[in-house]
Amino acid sequence: MPGASLDALRDRLRGLGRVVVAFSGGADSAFLAWVAHDTLGSEGALAVTAVSPSLAGDERRDCASLAAEWGLAWTEVETDEMAQAAYRANDGDRCYWCKDALLRAAGPLAAERGATVVLGVNLDDLGDHRPGQRAAAERGASFPLVDAGFTKNDVRSWSRRLGLRTWDKPAAACLASRLPYGTPVTLARLSGVERAEAGLRALGFGAVRVRHYGDTARLEVPLDRLADVVVAREAVVARVRAAGFAYVTLDLEGLRSGNLNAALSLTRPPG
8 A cells, every 4th residue: 555645645736736747758757647637637737748869769659648548738848958068968967957958848838827847756766866856946846746755656556556557667767867977978879778778678678778888788677587688698689789789788786777876976075
């Protein structure tokens, strides 16, 4: 049973009046978009998907599919983070510039509707390195899941109870998150990661990350799928090489969301 109250979330959304939901199609934003629509209706809740080279094509299509299935008021907005040198540099604040671009694109839609931009940030997200949250807060965005006390487990539990097919959807961070900090974000690198991951999903590896280390791809899958990668070694290597990588490695620690932040923390002074 989820520990957080769905009524508390609905009350928080009603308190905001009208909302524009940043809708990436992941479990958190999908849940928030569904509840906002169910609580406030199409007039009170608009789901907005930010479109840029860092959004995988499969995720963009799934956003459109979910919006149609659930009857959401939904639109796409183009974001311009790739035009910003600070974003392309891919330092520890890359996500700040990504969220800043999102809020600049979604802000006019919110202003037209007299609405607040809301993001699917949950309590578990607060402990990691997430400069994007700072950018969103600085531009007046709200985090209703946090306000209502929702953890990631609460989101998935309530999603399952409500019959939302996103309840067990693997986390799907933006493609730029596959590049180690300090590796410049380029269209070619994002495309290579997207093609490699799409190829692996076609082989049945739904939860997968392809980390980009120049001509080497480091694959992350859940620990219980490590042996499956070895069994399918030839097909896996062929799919990843077809995406432009010369070498294919397997991370024996398995899939860890945000694991590149660990390397970042080693370069920062304590305090």
